[in-house]
Amino acid sequence: MILETATITFYRIHKCGYYGYGDLLPAFGNCAEMLTDLASWAEGKSFKQTKTYEGNDEVLPTYLLDMKRADDNVVLLLWNEVPSTDQSVPSVQADAEFGESPDVILNSIEPGSIPGFATYFWFVPSMNLVASIKLNHALTGQKAMQVYLHSFLKQSSSHVVAEMTDQADGTYDIVIKGYKVNPDDDSLPKKKHRPQFSVGLVRNPGKHDFIRQRANSVSKIEKIVELDVSKAEDYSLWQKLLIGMRVSQAQSSDVSTKIKYELSPEVDIDDINGMIDDWNDNHDTNSCDYGFTFSGDSKTYWLSRSLARTQFPLNLERRNAEFVTSASLLNELVGKRELILREAGV
Template identity: 35%
Template sequence: MEEAKVTFYRFDKCGLFEYGAEESKLGELHDFLNQLMVWVQRNGKPLDETCTYAIEESEDVSRTFCYDIVKNGVTGDFLLTTWNETPSYEGKVAAVNSKGKFGEAKVEFTKLPKDSIPGYATYFWIVPSKNVFASIRFQHVLNGKKNFDKYFKEFISKFSEYVVLGKSETSDFQIIGYAEKEDDDPLNLYAYLKTSILRKPGQTDYIVNNFPKIRKITRHNCLSPKLASSQDLWQKALQGLGLKKQKKLNSDVNFSYEFSFKPSKDELTEMIKEWEANHDSKWDDIGFTLTGEQNPRWLSNSLARDTFELDVKRVNDEVVDAQSILDQVTEKRDLILALLK
């Protein structure tokens, strides 16, 4: 048995759209997923050919690959395993000695095996009949959801069966439009994918409706040494304790602080929106204490999220077998989907 952290998201929009339209012109969620299965399996495609996009310098998302995808023929559910690339340099990955002296800690480089892609696996249970999907986390803090959004949107845009290609002398292929059938005239459409974390009604609505009663805000946060903002907050916290000499944050630290604050309705809405868009760690949370109440009302309690014990099989220390995950969530389908109510 392994502990699996399940968080649900909603597909708000998914498909190929005419400009200005609210409804998709071509494609349904289950169609694109079936097409993705066919595409990744076509002609014995190697893993490094399953990424659907190139990285632009201005983007903060890494390459994502399809490690595996399986389907349950009865429920129509899918389990997608993605491989998310992590940074490397000339075939090496860097690591710093956590016990090293500040400013002098030794950095060592480990050479990667030939043709390898450093990274980590993430898992998504997609339920087209409910128009939702769930990230399933085992040992990692990051759930890869941002990468999933980009990966799937770019697949729809470039590699779905509705793509109509033209001839180009300057690129490998040129998309001239989209069509449902081969003989149809290509349409001028664009791929659009919008997803959002799934909230249960009640808790957040209560907080927003009673914003004038908020007297205190508590923040639980998991500080990561990989994030500059975490390093800054860590240094300020140490200075607040009277420590003038800087001490570098070298490992994840659970960090909690509270303060008296009465946000406006717009400020509160912005705080909730930012938290829903960017929180990944289970420990990351914001609580609002209202006048007449002793305990905070936590935003995490409003999410369709919980932890379940799943009897899954591991391929290795990093990867969990996709079919075993799908079998387990299918067996406990009603229990897990109860989070949506």
């Protein structure tokens, strides 16, 4: 066991289940049921079979490595795929089994393995909360987690009613006909429902109001951006910045790199609101933050300080440079649950 400092950020689960058009509450399904269903679905599957969606320019595929539960606490260990490159990034064999704590390949990518990085999430269904647990990576994978679980509800849960249709070329397509209320009953309700899963950061808006009230006395603004270099746009910006700094040596990065810049502009309340809106719109505020310094006050006030977030020491069993065991993480979260919730302000 080793003592590690985890950054724990809480999100409120706004929607989870199957909803009628325009409804604010689910007609059926909830977070606890979804997680139980997910564990049953993943049981016996290989690592590569736990993918619930195909990647695109916005989010690459995600896989379920492990899942552990203790009463009202559930830990998800996800694997976030990154593009295959010549860099030495961690990878996992595609035929590893769910829940078997697969070995991670820390050298050059081997054939049949999937390069990526691990992310951890702690669900507390009774409180409609989920927390990202950041250990040795800057990225939390929160957006990918949302896409993963929404896609599971959409096409893989026990509520899905689907049929296979033959194609002219001998292949087949799977067509989703709808969603049944009772997983044991194949009949579809007359009313159509759609799956939804969405979360939002737990915030203390009063801290942002403090910054707004002092908009006319801003002396300096800092911005920190975490670039995801697996994305072409972020990678291009990073390379341009290196060129601008006259860095001639070839540079490589694991999955992310951080940049920080500061200005001393004249701003008004509209500018401040625009920055707060930009920060609020960012799906992963670990990758974007604004800091404000005011005349006569040397302290920097960061937008992220309004979040339900805490840094907490956890005794964890680390299998290698990439993974800690889900069991040790769950055990620590359960034992320190009340302390962590109180520290984070939720």
